[in-house]
Amino acid sequence: MTRSPRLSLYITMATFVLAYAVCAWQYPAMFSTRVVANLLTDNAFLGITAVGMTFVILSGGIDLSVGSVIAFSGVFLAVILRDTTMHPLVAFALLLAITISFGAAVGAIIHYLEMPPFIVTLAGMFLMRGLAYVLSTDSVPITHEFYDTIQDVYWKAPSGGRFRLIGGIMILCYIAAMIVLHRTRFGQNVYALGGNLATARLMGVPIARTTVMIYAIAGGLAGLAGIVYSVYTSAGYSLSTVGVELDAIAAVVIGGTLLTGGSGFVAGTFFGILIMGLIQTYIVFDGSLSSWWTKIVIGGLLFAFIMLQKALSWATTTRRRPATEFATRS
Amino acid sequence: MIGATFRRITPQLIILGIVLLLNFLVFPGFFSIEFQNGRLFGNLIDVLNRGAPVALLSIGMTLVIATKGIDLSVGAVMAIAGAVAASVVTGGGGWFTALIAALAAGLLCGLWNGVLVAFLRVQPIVATLVLMVAGRGVAQLITEGKIMTFLNEGLIFLGAGTILGLPTPIIIWLAMGTLVTFVVRRTALGMLIEAIGINETASRLAGINSRVLLLAVYLISGVCAATAGVIVAADIKGADANNAGLWMELDAILAVVIGGNSLLGGRFSIVASLLGALIIQSVNSVILLSGMPPEFNLVIKALIIIVILVIQSPTVKHALYLLRASAGSAVPEAHAVGPRNSPAKETRS
Amino acid sequence: ADKTVGFSQIGSESGWRAAETTVTKQQAEERGIDLKFADAQQKQENQIKALRSFIAQGVDAILLAPVVATGWDSVLEEAQDAEIPVILLDRKVDASDDLYMTAVTSDTVYEGEVAGKWLVDAVGSEECRVVELQGTTGSSPAIDRKAGFEKAIADAPNITIVRSQTGDFTRAQGKVVMESFLKAEGAENICALYAHNDDMAVGAIQAIKEAGATPGDDILVVAIDAVPDMHLAIANGEANATVELTPNMAGPAFDILDAYWADGTMPPKWVQTESRLYTADDDNQAIYEMKKGLGY
C-alpha cells in the first residue's frame, strides 16, 4: 500500500464519468437533469447511510445494523406521528437521540467487551428490526402536513428534473463528513484506529471515546437516513430497507475505501453511491432483463467495477512504484 | 489433545446446555425421543436435523474466517446447488449424478471466489458479495424462478431419509464435520491456514503457498454450501431458488463466532463452530416452541444472541476468571490475559 | 405506433410472482406492446427508482405491483405531471385514487375469508383446533389473509387458532414450522392447517406425512394461491382446498390501457379479480397440467 491514497479516489471518479458517458451514449435520455436529479433524490438515504458506514469502515469496523435502524426510524416516526400530536421536528430530535444512543451503545459494547463489530452490529440488526416489528407490522402512512411541506421543497430544473431537499441534505452530510474526517483530530483518530488499534493506543489515541463516537455517528446518520427515507416514502414500514447495509458497504468499497480500515475518502463513497445508482438506472433503461438476469447483471457490473479499479490502480502503481513495497500487502 | 479440545469447547457446551434447558422450560416434552416408523422422533432430533444446513455452512465458513476472509456467497451457492441437483433429476439423471453435479457447481463457485480473493486480491467480503448477488440470479436462471419439484427417491433420501433411524442430514453433517476436522488436523493444513490468517506476509515469506491455501478454503466452503443446498432442496422435494439459503450466510458466520472463533482469522475450531450452529438452531427452536407471536421472533433471537456473545466476550471471561481466582487461591497470572496486555497487532474487522 | 409500458415488479420471491411476470410478458407480447421490465428485489426504494427512470424515459404507461401500500404519493405525482397513466397490479396503495388510473387486484382479505368459510363448512359443528402458517411478518397479504380468515371463523366458536407462526411464505420454512407445531401440539390434536400461501402448505404436508399423520384427512389443509403443486396435492388427496389468486393481472390492465388509448375511456378505480375456491370437487389433475407451463 504505497500508492498515494488519493489515487483510488481519482480512479473512482474517473470510473463514474466513464461509465456515465457510456450509458448516455447508449441511451441519450440518460443525459438529462431528470436522471441526475433522480440519482441524488433516490439515493439520498443510502448516501447518508454510507457516510456513517465510511466512518465505521475507515476505523476498521463494519456496521450491519444500519438497514434495520432505518426501518425502525421510519416505523417509529410513523407511529409517533399517528398516535401523538408531537411535531415532526420534535419527533426527529427524539429519534436521533435514540439512534445516536443505540450507536453509542454498540460502540461501547465493541470497545469495552472487546467483541468484533461484525457480530455486535449483526445482533443490533436483529434487534432493531425486531423492535420495528413490535412497533407495527403494518406499514403506517405519515399524513402530517409538515411532511407535505418538506416534500414540496424542490427546485425544478429546465427539463423536468426535480432536485429535492433530501438530495441536498445528503450533499451537506458529505461536506460535513469531509471536514470532520480530514480537518479534525477526531477524524485523524478514526484513520489511526483503522491503521492499527494497538499502535493507535500506544500513540495515545483515546480509543474508547473514538470508538463510541464513530458508532454513535453511524447510528445518528442511519437515523437521519431513516428520517430522509420516511420523507421519501411518507410512511414507516418494518420490512423496508432490508439489505441496505450491504449496498452501503459496496458503495464505500467501490469508493476506494479499504475494508481493512485506515485508507479511503468519504468523497469516494459519494461516487460509489452514484456508480451503484447508475447501474440500477441503466438496468431500468434497458428494461429487457428478467428478474434473474437483473441479479446476474448487477453482480457482473459490481465485479466489472472492482476489476476496472484494480486494473487502473495496478497500471498507475507499476509505473510509479516506490521501492519498499512488498509484492502485495493488501 | 482431547483435554485441550474439551477445554476449548467448554463454553459452547455450557451455552448449548442452557439454551436446551430454556427449550425444556417453554416445552416440557422437549427431551423426549420416540422411535416411530423406523426413525427417531423428538425435538432434540429436530434440532440436529434442522441445524444441518447451518452446521455444514459453518464448517467451510470456519476455514474461510480462519484465513481472515469471509464468504457471503454461501446462501446463493446453496440455491445454485439445489437448482442444479433438481434440474439433473428432472432431466432424467440419477440421484448420484445430481449430487455430483451439485457438488461440482459448489466447487466452481468456490473456485470463482478463491480466484478473486487469492489471485486478484479482491477483499473477501466484496469478492463474495458479487457471487451473493449474482449467484441467486444464476440459480433462478436454472429453475426459471419456479420451485422445481422432483420425485427422485434417491435425492429425496438425502434430505428426508433416515439411516439407522437418524435423519440423513444429521449423518451428513456429522460425517462432513469429522472428515474436514480430520483432514485439517491430521495434516498440516490447519496450521498453515492459521498461519496465513494471522500474518499472510510472514507466511508467504516463510514459503507457504498462501494462494493455493486460500483457494482451497473457498473450495471447501463451496462444497459445504453445495451439500447444504442439496439437503435443503431434498428436504422439500424441490429447488426453491428464490428462498433456499436466503440470509443463511449470516447464521453461518454467527455460528462460527458463537463457536468462539475470531473473525480476525487465526486459531479455529470446527467442533466449536458446529456447536455454535446447534446453539443457533436451539434458539430458533425456543422461538418456535414458545408460541409467541412472530413479531417477537427477532427481538427474542437478538436478545438471546447478545447474552451469549456477552458471556463469551474476552472482557467478561476475564472478569469471571478473576472472580474465580479471587474466590479460590488467587493466581496472579490471570493478568496476562487482561485487555491492556496485548501488544500484538490487533485490528477490527 | 408501438406503445412502451414500464412494469415495476416486486421481485421473484415466489413461484406465483414468477408466474405473474411470465404472464405479463406474454400478454404484452400478444398485444405488440414493448414492455420495460424492472425487478425491484423486494425493495420499495428500487421500485420508486424504477418508476422515476420510467418517467425519465418517457414511457406511455406504467404497471406497478407495489411491494407495500404506503409511500407512493410523490412518485405518482411525478408520473401524473408527466401525464403517464399508472395501473396498480395485485395490491393497492394508500395514495389518493386520482394519482393512478386503476388497480387490478384481488381482495386479499376476501381470500382469507373464502378459505375460512370453507373450513367452517367442512368441519360443521365439530371441535377444530387450527394451526396457522403466516406469511412474511409485516407483509400485507399476510396481514390481510390472517384478518380475513379470522373474520370468517369468528362466528364458529368450535374453531380456534391454537398456534400461529410465520413460515415466510416459503416451502422450507413451512415444513420446519409445521414440524414444531406437530411436536408442540401433537398431530392428533390438530384438526386443520391454514397456510397463507400454497408453498408453505406444500412444505407442511410433507412434515405431516413424516410425522405419520395423513394430510387432507387427519389434518385438513387449506391455503391460498392455487399454484400447480397445490392442485396436485388436492388431486392426491393430501390437501383439501385452495383459493385462486390469478397471476394474470396484466391482461385486464392492458385491455384497460388499449381502451384508454383508443378513445380515452376511463376504467373504474378498482378491477377486482376473481378469488375462486378449488376443492377436491374440481378436476385438479387437469388444472395442474394446464397451469404447469405458466411459469409458476
Place this chain on the structure above:
Amino acid sequence: MTETRKPALRATAIDKFFAGAIALDQVDLTLYPGEVHALLGENGAGKSTLIKCITGAYHRDGGTIELDGSPIDPRGPVESQALGIGTVYQEVNLLENMTVADNLFLGWQPMRAGMVDRRRMNRRAAEILAGYGLHIDPSLLLSSYSIAIQQVVAIARAVELSGKVLILDEPTASLDREEIDLLFSVVRELTARGMAVVFITHFLDQVFEISDRATVLRNGRVVGTRKLADVTQGDIVELMLGRHLEATKRKSQQTEPGDAILSLKDFGKRGMIDPFDLDLRQGEVVGLAGLLGSGRTETCKVIFGVVSADRGSAQLRGTPVRLSSPRTALEHRLGLCPEDRKTDGIVGDLSVRENIILSLQARQGWTRPLSRSRINAIVDEYVKALDIRLASPDMPIRLLSGGNQQKALLARWLATEPDILILDEPTRGIDVGAHAEIIQLIERLCAQGMALIVASSEMEELVAYSTRVIVLRDRRQVRELQGDEITTDRIVKSISQGESAA
C-alpha cells in the same frame, strides 16, 4: 552527578507477572534530571516490560512510580504522554496508513480556527525531521519509507512529546552511524535542558558513548546500577550475563570456499535494485554493507523472490532456475530471515513451536505433516542451541521478548537446513551473549558448507565473519572487498566515496 538531587522519575518495587512467568520482581529504577540512563540486560530480562509498566501500557502488579516527587499512576500511554513521558517502544509503533506528518503530530496537530492546519503541520514536520538529517517529504505515507526512517520518525515524535522523561527502547537497532550520531546530539541537547532519558540497547559502545549510568536487569531482577565512568564494558557484560564473555575477533584464517552454488547474472528489478552479478560459493559469507536505503534489503528480497526480478538469470549449481517466489526459493533450499520481524517474520498467534517448524512444514507440503517427535526434537534442539528464553514452546510467539523472537526466526530457517541463507539484519535486537553465539553459529554453518548472505548495519559484525563484503550505494553495487581489505575503515570509505565497481 550528585545523587542527592531530586529524582525526575522514581519507580520502586515494580512487580509484573505473566502466565507462567515472573517478568519483573521488585524492580527499582531512579532517573535524575539531565542524565542518560541505560537499561541493560539479556533478551527477555524484562527491559521492555519495565518500560511498559512505567508508561501504563501494561498494568503493573505492584510498586509505585513517582514523577518529580509526586506519585503518579498512568493508566495508559495517553496519560503518561500527558504527564510528559515520551516513549519509543521496541517495535516501531507508528501507523503505516497515515502520512509521516500525521504520525508525528497525531493527537497534537497544529490547529487553526478549530481545524487541523495541514500546511503548517507538514512544514513543521519537515523542520523537525531535518534536525535528524532526514530530508523527506512528510506528506507521503509512512509506509513508503524504510523501517529505519520510520524509527527516526518514532523517535522524533517521542522527543517532541516528552517534557520530562524520554524513553527509548532499542531505538538504534537498524540505524546507521550517521543517524545514530544525529540522534545522540539530539539526546545531549535534551539532557542539557534537564530532561531524563532512558536508553535501552544491546550496543555497549553506544551505551558508553552517551549514558551516564546504567541499570542492569537479569531475569526480571535488578542486579546492579553502575556509574559508567567507573566500569568497563567487560564488567557490564559480566553483570548482564553472570559470566565472562570472549570478545569476538575476525577469524584469522578463512575456510577455503567450495564450489559455486548460486550465480546471478545481470540480476535486477527496475525501481528496486540495479542489475548486479553475484557468485556465491559454498562456505562463504557475503556481507552487504551500505547506508540506510542503499538497497541491501532490496537485494535480499530480489534474490529470495519476494519480488521477482525482471531481468537477469539465476543458476543454481549450474542449472538455470527461476526464483519467482519465496516458495520456489525455499524449494531450492534458500532461506531469508527478514529485517522487519514484526510484519514479515513472526506469525504472532502461532506458538513458538509452530513458528519454528513453519518453513520446514511448508516445504514438505501440507499432506505430509511432521511427526510429533520430529517436531519436538527440532524445537528442543534450536531452543537449546540459540538459547531461546521461553516459558513453554507452546506460548504464542508474540509474547516472547524481541530478541527471542529474532532467535526463533533464525531457528525457523536453520531447521530447513538451507544451502543458502540470507540474513537481513540478523542480530537486530539481540543481546551481546546471543550475538556472540550467533556469530559463532554463522561460522559453524559456513564450515559445514552453507553459504550466507548477510545484510547488516553493523560494520564490526560484517568484518567479523564476512569472506567478502559488497558495498551498496543508491541501490547499486559499488565495490567488493575481499580478504584483508575487509576492515571497518575500508567499508566506511567505500560507502562514502562510492568507488566505482571493482
